[in-house]
Amino acid sequence: MQESVTINRTYKDRLFKIIFEDKKELLSLYNALTGKNYQNPDELEINTIDDVIYMHLKNDMSFILDDWQNLFEQQSTFNPNQPLRGFFYFADLYKVKYFGKKIYSTRLLKIPTPQYIVFYNGTTNMPDKKELRLSDAFQQPTTQPDIEVVAHMLNINYGHNKELMERCQKLKEYAQFIDIIRHYLKENEHWSNEQAISKAIDDCIKNNILRDILQKERLRVMA
Template identity: 30%
Template sequence: MDSRLKFSTERKMIPSPEFYVIYNGSRNYPPQKILRLSDSFIDKKAGSEVPLELNVKVFNIKHPECTLDFSSCQPLDNYVKFISLVEEEKSSGASDFMTRAVLKAQKQNLLPDYLRRKASEVISMVFNEYDYETDIQVKTEEAERRGHAAGARNARIETARTLIKMNVLTLSQIAQASGLSEEEIMKLK
């Protein structure tokens, strides 16, 4: 055995990770739920062992029955309080509710470092709220545009190849007919 390759038989122990999602949306969502990665697997066989699993605890902080106590984790506790301020200001009907919530949070010393660095981004987020359906629609439209552009380019290339095979037109005529540059046509020959 090569002396440079040494394997330790000693077991290394690492802390058990825990994953959380803090839900603060407006949809009807339970106070607590566990999401499993394996629930998204396509070819999962019933009753079989899953080779990789991830459990994520989701807490709906807006649900009255959510009993999660964040007091032992100051950043999360501050975040929950900040979200309450945002909701309070939003319900007031003021158009600048996010600015007002950020100012109140700064006065209450909630998320001080984060809001000092990112206040303008936080305020602008209200105008860019993530919406899954809109996100999917935009990505689909982008994919269609890329697909159409690729299809049009492929059509121009096929036209140029056909004209090259016919061997009756000049290079500039093929370029004009196909919409490709003369350099691109030279690469096709």
């Protein structure tokens, strides 16, 4: 089933950002991905670039934790150019933090290790995990690129990456919510996207799926 790009991408993107802009939930997602057990959300140093249309990464979440510079992004369509976008984004993050700070010194300036995760939930079939490399775009192939960026794409459609979902309840419920909307659109071809979303919100609140968020943020999700 093909999704309506103009509406469906918007609600998926917006809800993902609503859920994980909460530092507690973002930390839970980080722990689920890394196997760590951090408990204090205040340890997250959020450094997301403020410009909401920067490189069209409207749903990025950038933060430093334990000397890792993390960039998380949700994507509703497959984009093989994610590594190039990530390259630009990381460059600006490091420039903001370190430009002018003795980068010409004879002493090595240590920087947080980059980690780039793309959460994919489009309708094109994709494996649970896929690595996208900047070097794949090089016009002259090389086995030893002088610059490399790897985007780790994770399929978060319902039924994929089950172990990850079990470790992060909000991510699992997000996947369930999207799956319920798709079900209603498939079973009721005459329904608008708004009707399917509204019915899915009602069902999820009733069944304790993202209940707290959907009760509070219904208008933002529907907008």
